[in-house]
Amino acid sequence: MELTFKSEMFAIFDDVLTRVDLDALRKHFREGRFSHISNFRARSRVFGILDGDPLVGPSVVQHHPTGLKGATPYPAGNAIDALVQALDDNSNELVPWTGTQGVSWDFFTCTPYLYPVGSGLSWHDDAEERSASYVFYLHDDWRASWGAELLIGGNGDVANRAELLNGMPVPSVGSYVMPHPNRLVVIKSGTPHAVKRVDVTAGENIRMSIAGFFQQLS
Known part of the structure; x- marks a missing residue:
């Protein structure tokens, strides 16, 4: 895993998994069980009606002492374990971005999308009990013209947030990250x-991605 970019607010790591593990994960996605977000949009804290209809698969959780409802504890016995x-x-x-386990966070989740x-996915900031979020890309290929860039706003300065979208101040400046295969963004x-x-x-x-949170026990 190689750190290829960092700022105060986010970091990019490339070549996260071996080729064997990445191929196994892709196979797991192709054969996996996914449900449309629209089936439970009313319970979603982020996905809105204008976000289209992504699909979500079963989650895996690591370091949760009692297990998390709806998630399989690690090891899950599938390719997400890698x-x-x-x-x-x-x-x-x-x-630098997640904080220290036991202080800033207690467990993390892995959810396929x-x-x-x-x-x-609309603008949001993953605040509350979460110290950090991440996304890992595992599709075979991705071209610049295909969209799906991760947009990251500003430098944390609320003064640079220009307008409200879904009740959230949206930054007027920021960065974007291309969803390159085998890339992790924290x-x-x-x-x-x-x-x-x-x-x-x-x-x-x-x-194709796995996203999750580093978060504290409630």
């Missing part, structure tokens, strides 16, 4: 971010 292990093995490198054409809590919609030029190509 990413859980990579996050654990490299947790010290993530501290599929974003087909027309789907994205985002400090309180940092506004969004996922640009997958463009029609992507055709049948789907943005």
